Amino acid sequence: MTLRSWRPWLYLLPALALLITFTYVPVGNMVWYSFHKWDGLDPVMDPVGWDNYVRVFTDERYWRVFLISLYYFVASFAQIAIALYFAVVLSFSTRFRNLFKGILFFPYLLNGVAVGFVFLYLFQPGGTLDTVLRFLGLGDHTKLWLGDPDVANLSLAGTSVWRFTGLSFVLFLGAIQSIPGEIYEAADLDGANRWHQFRYIIAPGIRRIISLSFILAISGSLAVFEIPFLMTGGANGTRTFVIQAYETAFQFRQIGLASAMAVVLLAVVLLLTWIQRRVLPDDEVTLS
């Protein structure tokens, strides 16, 4: 080892210090807290073994919130399908292409709190959605969109689709456009129709980004927080896992229990990512 070998660490120091302080230490502490009963203030923590984990998996209040993720998970399939459809449509020449692209993408850039208010306004009784339904002669179908536990989660999942479809759409469009144009020309000469082009050129070309989107969809639907928290505060059966963890930690001061919830969530997300890496190995890990 030469004397110089400490030099790169000097450049790395700020980034590593931040990374360790605000990612690795919290993860480590979280695991430690999860085996204790602690209110976040008391200097003494009571070790409780696996109790917190047992509670997360057996107490209905804690595991039920996992099921709420399913609404968002199913919604994210709709999101991917819609995004894929419009990405394919707009990858062929279309009038006002950039305008449509901009409109479809725009919601993703909006402030989450603003989105929350826009949709509270839309869903309120006698609000935009009810008015539009009446206008279309579907007046009988109006509901308490956020008040009725049977539909509240659907309304919130719909809001989430509205907000995030633009992101998937732009990612898919980018991937499709990176396929060289000559391939389409060659396919045209060979008499391939649009469906063939999609099936044999576009689909394989964007496989990686689609698999990435599914992983993001799964971890995203487990970590839903902003939209339900802002719009219903978790009322009417819309409490998600993160809202529950937030309340457990910051309102009921059960840090140990909340940490156990967070550890479970983290473990699930890491496991899913690992599976995805195994199933669809990354072709371009070139960072070294």
Add this chain to the structure above:
Amino acid sequence: MIRTGKYASLILASLVVLVPLVVVLFAAFKTHAEYSTTGPLTPPRDWLNFDNFVTAWKAGHMLRGFWNTTVILVVSLTGTVLVGTLAAYAISRFSFALKRLVLGLFLVAALVPGVTTQVATYQIVKSMGLVNTPWSAIVLFLGTDIVSIYIFIQFMESIPRSLDQAALIDGANRFTVYRRIILPLMRPAIATVVIIKGIAIYNEFYIPFLYLRSPELNVISTALFRFKGPYGAQWETIAACTMIVILPTVVIFLLLQRFIYNGITAGATK
């Protein structure tokens, strides 16, 4: 036939995106009496009625919100660029033991969703005495950003090493190479990071909500959120404030469209 379907679907989707926003814009220009007597789809009578905007701006202390957001934005972005480019310089231009481990640490950290660790992160920020100071948000925006480092590394790899070597032969030291050669050439990557990270910070709700509890520290997200309780019956004021928050996003999007698309793609696929 297919073409009509294609345009019909595009127009339908555009309506689904725009109608919810346009009706809020309508509401923002209505008087209270007008709001309660007209339907949401009816345009306002007077497009120059800015009363609600004035009320919202004052009641929400939006000036303070924008100021706080701007301060946090400028400090965090400057910090992200410096910390990120320095780390990327070490990883891209030096060879050292444990490099793979360091890369692995960054890679795994990118997979940890920020919302899950706040329970424990809060205790750390609290023990540093940063809760209820702007620094809590700043260090968290700096410390949880792995994507930027990746964008920087990727870009730095495309800068020819012969430039470094030429400068080193001319007697420049390593830091001068970073400062005078690498950093100026990194401008496109820096622009990308500033844009996507800037948008993310402007829109962030959870971190300011958790750490900046005092009203003096409201950023625009939390300032808007405070309208929820007391103004529940005054939708026209909430609507105006929502539009105040959305307007800068519209302007930035119209000006920087191309950069935003590229930045989003670069950020998400790393």
